[in-house]
Amino acid sequence: MTPVTNRQLYLHQRPVGVPTADDIRLRTVDVPSLADGEVLIENHYLSLDPAIRDWMSGNDTYMAPIAIGESIRSTTLGKVLESRHPDFVAGDYVQGLAVNAWEEYTVNSGEVLTKVVNDGKYPPRYYLSIFSGAMGLTPYFGMLELGRPVAGETVLISAAAGAVGSIAGQIAKIKGCRVVGLTGSNDxxxxxxxxxxxxxxINYKDCDNLAEEIASVCPERVNIFFDNVGGEILDAALLNIADHARIVFCGAISSYNASGPVPGPYNYWQILAHSATVKGLLTTNYVDQFDAANAEIRGWLESGKLRFNEDIVDGIENTVDAYARLFSGMNKGKLLVRLAAADQQ
Ligand SMILES: NC(=O)c1ccc[n+]([C@@H]2O[C@H](COP(=O)([O-])OP(=O)(O)OC[C@H]3O[C@@H](n4cnc5c(N)ncnc54)[C@H](OP(=O)(O)O)[C@@H]3O)[C@@H](O)[C@H]2O)c1
Structure with a gap:
């Protein structure tokens, strides 16, 4: 039966700092009827990604900001309930990469909508975690295409226990590197x-001088710095880069909640001094290679070379509180929200 109403989270006001329930509110709206070329998706899982915080800010980045009153744009995993699109039929599991929203039902025009391989081997949900740009594909392309690891090199990863960092480190291990992580908890x-x-x-919250700590743990210096954090952590890493180091600029979560311009990096000069390269990563540049990448990731999972953790919170009403965990460091691995419809899988 076609649902009539849809609970969705929308941007009520632009957040200052970590978003709260005052900024992102839950409302009930009607489910629109489908036009030709559209599909109606029942969302089962929502992806909670740090970049969404940037889209809430009103800044122009690689994606338009979320407008006030608009639902919170996100990647989701769901099931097609109805289709007037030639490529999709009811019952298909689909992933919408940064085109769906934190809501129970999404009407999508089929753009950037991927049909999920549902061969019973892995839960469709994996296409929001290990087989998605929100987790596995980002470190895959960031490490292999931009980092270009060589066996024996030292690789340093910030936010190492997160969705992206935990996989980036293991890919560097698969390539024979020595891998050092930075995280904020002993657990x-x-x-x-x-x-x-x-x-x-290294627990960066538990050391007096991070640059010195990195130097003692990386005596041969750092050949690849896979950076998810920016700010002071980037500055400490820059003081330890090796000649011809590659810095993969994957993200800068330390600044996503800033209300004004952030300073630095103070040690920018080290890039010149060590003939280093800094490259920005945008996983969407590799969409045409996603299937091949996922084939290799599947191989690593099946051979036990790659492990991952999904950190799952239940209920759309808990999404805003769950989202704050990304910024307090409470998540371990990929943070997802499971919606009520997912129980029927
Ligand atoms: N370029 C791309 O295409 C692309 C795609 C996906 C994600 N990303 C980026 O990748 C990065 C990681 O994303 P994710 O989804 O994997 O998130 P995540 O790492 O699972 O979660 C965020 C983690 O960042 C750490 N953190 C939060 N605030 C921090 C701060 N002020 N200083 C230091 N560490 C802080 C926390 O871990 P600790 O407890 O260890 O501090 C937290 O658990 C983000 O910057 C994101 O924007 C980029």
Missing amino acids: KASWLINELGFDAV
Whole structure:
């Protein structure tokens, strides 16, 4: 039966700092009827990504800002309930990459909508985590295309216990590198070492001088810095780069909640001094290679070379509180919200 109403989270006002329930509110709206070329998706899982915070700011980045009153744009995983699009039929599982929203039902025109391989081997949800740009594909292209790891090199990863960082480190291990992670809790540090095979981890919240700590753990300096954080962590890493280091600029979560311009990097000069390269990563540049990348990621999962964690919170009404966990460091691995419809899978 076609649903009549849709609960959705929308941007009530632009947040100052970490978004709260005053900024993002829940409302009930009608489900619109479908036009030709559209599909109606029942969302099962919402992806909680740091970049969404930037879209809430009104800044122009690689994607238009979310307007006041608009639903919160997101990547979601769901099931097609009705289709007037030639490529989709009811029952298909689909992932909408940064085109759907934090809501129960989405009407989508089929653009950037991917049919999920549903062969019973993996839950469709994996297309929002390990097989998605929100987790596996970003470190895949960031590490392999921009980092270009060589066996024996030292790789440093910031936000190492997160969705992207935890996979970036393991890919560098697969390529024979020595991998050092940065994270903000001892629990996540031991997970990275004991379960994911990182060689060393620094708890950046528990050291007096991060640059010195990196120097002692990376005596041969850092060949690849995979940066998810920016700010002071980037500055500490820059003081430790090796000649011809590659810096993968994947994200800068330390500044996403800033209300004004952020300073730095103060140690920018190190890039020149070490003939280093900084490259910005945009995973959407590799869409035509996603299937091939996922084939290799599947191989690593099946051979036990790659492990991952999904951090799942239940209920659309808990989404805003869950989202804050990205900025307090409370998540371990890929943060998702499971909606009520997912129980029927
Ligand atoms: N370029 C692309 O195409 C692309 C695609 C996806 C994601 N990204 C970027 O990748 C980065 C990681 O995203 P994710 O989804 O994997 O998130 P995540 O790493 O799973 O979660 C964020 C983590 O960042 C750390 N963190 C938060 N605030 C911090 C701060 N002020 N200083 C230091 N660490 C902080 C926390 O871990 P600790 O407890 O360890 O501090 C937190 O758990 C983000 O910058 C995101 O924008 C880029």
